[in-house]
Amino acid sequence: MRLINPKIDFAFKKIFASSDSKDILINFLNAILYEAQPVIEDLEIIKSQPGNQTFGVDTQLDVKATINGDRIALIEIQVINVPSFGTRVLYNAAKTYSLQLTREERYERLKTVISLKIADFEMFGNQPEFLTRFVFKEKEQQFDYPDTEIELVFIELPKFTKELAELETTADRWIYLLKNTSTLDTVPETLSAVPEIEKALRMASEDKFTEEELNELQNQELWIEDQQIAIELAKEQVTKAAHLSLILRQVVRRLGTIQPETENCIRQLGVQELQELGDAVLDFQQQSDLTAWLQANPI
Known part of the structure; x- marks a missing residue:
């Protein structure tokens, strides 16, 4: 079974934001955000609208969902370290939070916004952990702001170095899937043991994609490779x-x-x-x- 690269924008949406992805997304978010506890019981995947972008690297979110009716999750995978990426993350989260209300609505109706970004590059050079979370805190005493309504969560894939035999948590298995699926020839038992992950891997099989979709995937991969080469040349x-x-x-x-x-x-x-x-x-x-x-x- 040949598997596609889930880090490509088109494939990521196919796996996590299609009409049949609800259980996959619930399991994924619970694993990453809540240590696999069933905090998220239900969610509604919201279709994203195109932004000013080329192959999903600028302003378009990959997945947007309302979870348990009182939180909004913004999920995006980013392969290229574009300028001001961190600023864009904060902007999109703040924009999503502020645009919830009309003039007639009250602040009490605002939903918490959780922005989850999966980066295929290192963002925080002095931080060894691959998963980091940011909320508003008092600068000196480090206690939480009482109404922390925006949370930023980052997964840095290069920092995740665990091999299959070392995977311990459901979060480990999901991150391994995101980083390594395109290199797998078969579905390992340690991944298929989680039904939602096994389903995600089935959805990542090339035979689940039309010829047109596979061409789109190939075009996106080629474009990303070109951008990465251009960035390396510029750095050099x-x-x-x-x-x-x-x-x-x-x-x-x-x-x-x-x-x-x-x-x-x-x-x-x-x-x-x-x-x-x-x-x-x-x-x-x-x-x-x-x-x-x-x-x-x-x-």
Whole structure:
């Protein structure tokens, strides 16, 4: 059985927000938010409206649901670390909270908003935990604001490193599914032991998708790959520019003014070569040392 990648926007919605996904979403949210306790007994999946987006990476929510009639859950999976993602998360949660009331309604009718974001990248570099939750707290004493009506929950998939044999909780199994489904050839028993997860994996089978849907999935995956390559290239260019500026300053301080053709040779070096030149320049005594190094390290 070939399984699709649930991290792709289209597939994620198919599994968690289709007409037959109610029990899947209830089990998933209870596992992630409430340690698998049956806190969520019922929910209503609300069809999301298109936003300003390309393949679901800007303002559109993947899944929106009203749970137990008194809370709103916003669920989104994000593969690319786009600029201001954290700000967007807060904006969407605050917008959802504020737009609940008309002018005639009272604040008592406001529902709590829980925004659950699944990121396929690290957001909090100094935090080792893969699951984090944020609520309003007093800054010094750290007690909760009495009316905490907005909660932000983040799952950082790269930080989840458990293997199949190490999965302990239902939350572990769901996160493993999100991270690794597309690499599985069969459905492991430790996952199929949870009926809702077994159902989700069945829904992730390629034979459950039409040819048109599979083409859409492939297009989204290709687009994401292109964006990730573009981001890596941009990072490399920024890194190279920073190294180049530093190395040129070091060379001038060490050896004085250099010839334009020599500077041009330095500008052609890659990041690794620039780092090596940065180490070597400390031992240079004269211009000929730089020339000899460049000749020994051709582009």
